[in-house]
Amino acid sequence: MTARSLQSGAPAGERAATTPSLWARIWHNDAPGYLFLLPWLIGFLGLTIGPMITSFYLSFTDFDLLTSPDWVGANNYIRMFSNDPKFWASMRVTMFFVVFSVPLKLAFALAVAMLLNRGIRGLPLYRALFYLPSLLGASVAIAILWRQIFASDGLINKLLAMVGIMGPSWISNPKTSLWTLIILSIWQFGSPMIIFLAGLRQIPQDMYEAASLDGASKWRQFVKITLPLLTPVVFFNAIIQTIEAFKSFTPAFIISGGTGNPINSTLFYTLYLYQEAFGFFRMGYASALAWVLLALVSVFTAFSFLTSKYWVHYDE
């Protein structure tokens, strides 16, 4: 899946030709890998794959949480695509969220990480301060905080009033409510920032020193050294943040009280899924929704991995 391993389809087999017995070959070539992978394999086969397969099966049933599921064939999937406006509405909301929150959050995280990586005084303090919002996680308090800021008489409008602008009630207006969730997502930019910082730490300083002696400008150093060497981390953050954004549930859940309102403008895909599963007792349908999301996200991810060999640079 990674760029390199995609290129080398079956390297183990080719090299194996030189070693004598089958078991020795397996031991030499495959055993170390599998031994290191063992904890994960046990967890995957023992704890993860079973429930996943079960949920896939349930997506073809009418499972209602409380009684035994009945097979309904592809009905759930057919209904979703032919007769469910809420499916499309929630898909639109999620797409919009992904398209705007992911790039903005990553750009913000990278910019702050770059700024903090200058070796300025008080770096640990700033880093901690910028990470603080992410500590709050999904706390109930966030819902209340966000209303304090984005309601009609909230902080933003008080600031706007100083310059004579009457702002709307951002959080409860269907035109702007999704943006307050995008801002929430950007506000909690701590994790990608930390990962960027860790990545920046790995770039050998002597490369900058050499470039600096050659008279390369700061911008040139960024483009020629920082960005290329940071691509594995950028790639990681982009993939992970996109997957997370597609699955995003908590912000809308706490801020809209699980309703997705006003007028379903914050009805995220997984929020809709959750409502169907636990609010309206349609776990079968919810499972189908989940697997459609998985299909969509894996297409995106596979595409990213395929293109990654053109722009992600590993030190190999």
Next chain:
Amino acid sequence: MSDASARLTVVTGAVSPTRKRITTILVHVALLAASICMLYPLLWLLAASFRPENEIFTSASIIPSSWSLDSYIRGWNGLRTGFGTFYLNSFIISGLSVIGNVMACSMAAYAFARLEFRGKNFWFAMMLMTLMLPYQVTLIPQYVLFRQLGWVNTFLPLVVPKFLAADGFFIFLMVQFFRGLPKELDEAAQMDGCSPWRIYWKIILPLSTPVLATAAIFTFIWTWDDFFGPLIYLSEMKSYTVMLGLRTFTDSTGESDFGGLFAMSVLSLVPIFLFFLFFQRMLIEGIATTGMKR
């Protein structure tokens, strides 16, 4: 820090001292301004935790009319079990999760990043797939599984998966960092007859302090903040975690204790903030180590 400042001098050596100073001041001003914007909501939370109960939603100003510690006292003792127990539970779960996650995920990541074996791409794709399915739909089958194992109402469903590297996020993260380490290191070690285990233990791990520290920080904080797992699997108040305790302060249909919620929310941030402060030093230690690698 001295190491970092020394580096700065080298990098910006060509620039005049005055200009450098002005730039530094500007950066600080920008960072401070940004911090205040970022932190306003948290300051509000802090202020709210000292407010009298019926003023929380009706008062607009950020400074409370009177300061009171009532919310803290009531909040700490309010739930029958008391927050002391919740803290202990959270520490046990989060602490074990850090150990499990860092060990198991770094092993799996080493296999994916540095070793060749048949089926590698397949397993890697599987690992990524586990990241993509919303947890809401695997919840019930997983609950049934853990119940059959007799693990419900113990910490095991929350901790054991961490020792089995169940969170692909961290494997993927470490894979990306391990692949950034120079390959010549392992090749040289291999020529010296080092086993994969020794390479992993003696070369890869020591060089990866920043990413391991990152993983430790995230695991601790995310486990601490998680409420859905504990909500489903823990059924006695005495095994509740801090996050679960927090959620019982408010009920949308009846009387809530917002003072208690805010006070305990503030307190709940303290351990994770301290954990962050402590481990972020290892993010810095990484510089020295990686600096030597070539």
Next chain:
Amino acid sequence: MTIRIDRRQFLMGSTAMVAAGAAGVMPAWAQSDSLRLLFWGGQARADRTYGVTDLYTKANGTAVEGEFLAWNDYWPKLATQTAGGNAPDVVQMDYRYIVEYAKRNAIAPLDEFVGGALKLDSFDADQLEGGKVDGKLYGISLGANSVAMIYNVAAFEEAGVAPLTNAWTYDDLMAVGEAFKAANIRGGMKAIMDGSYSEPMLQNWLRQKGKDLYTADGKLAFEEADAVEWYTMWAKFREAGYCVSAEDQALDTGPLETTMLVLGKAAMIPSNSNQLVAFQTLMQDKLGMNGFPRVAAGVGGGHYRKPSMFFSLGGTSANKEKAAEFLNFFISDPEAAKILGVERGIPCLPATREVVAPTLDEQSQVALNFVSNLGDLLGPLPPPPPASAGEIDASLIRTLGQEVGFGAKTPEQAGAELISGANDILSRA
């Protein structure tokens, strides 16, 4: 029973290998004599409930492990435990979900214990009826309540509006709206929240017109014309500034602290009689309570005494007899009654009511008096709502009211959509 075992076997299927190896390593709960109780609520309710469980343990020696959660966390947990065959012995049930759980045998009928462990001879008939599904008793009402208009007494005084009486009508509502507009207190406080997407208010209005939300066989009991009239009336109120703007109203996401009353944007909100106390803890202004407005002077019958919540027996409980004994203690023991007060609603046994009445604080007294003296406002108990009533409320009534408010739909469109959408959901379930 067989159905449930089948399901569990099935759910286990894919994970059987692992489970088989490790099953029985550590039993989660040894089959003990203790009872597990799960309820939703806040701190105040928990304190009272634990007071009673302690009392019960002292009196009978049976330990009761009580666990409480917030409303939003309660339902996923109960559903997960039920699906895992691990439901508690006693669960708190809501009027909205009791049909859903009863029809699927997730809670157990209580009839076999009535007269034995459960003594319900003098239990209020309408409250007993409210706990029945298909003729069988599935829930013991923990208290009666009624819808009520909760209003800000201080704001009424400030605006110079006379306090409400139970005789008031929708015309009076408009007069109050006009008065608040003229007084313009507290940065433009409106008379009332936008009631167009309050399901109880719609139901009350329909009942006064001789209709209802649902018929006994689970169909809609009103027509498109009614729905259009409803949305048109509220559009008029909104335009005239009697009720809050759609934008403000959308700040209300359900919890009490987000309501227009607590946010100080409206002086009245339709709510439930047992919530007066909870509202009062969030506000400095004194609050009062009254009936919903009448469609015309002298027209009553919109209100009914609704079971605020039930205790039910978990379908898989191994201690049903013991659990029933606990239920009986919970509703009838005098000491327990004093601890519980009217926090869950007005007790349904006359003897319990008598014990409770003198111990109440002022606001609880108001609630008790209100529910006891509904007079001609009181109508018959409606049939239990169909299983998908909750979905119709959440995804149609609330959303459509909002859509009209924001001008995304006309009252006519919303009315038509309410009927067609509701019929759709009713036929699907």
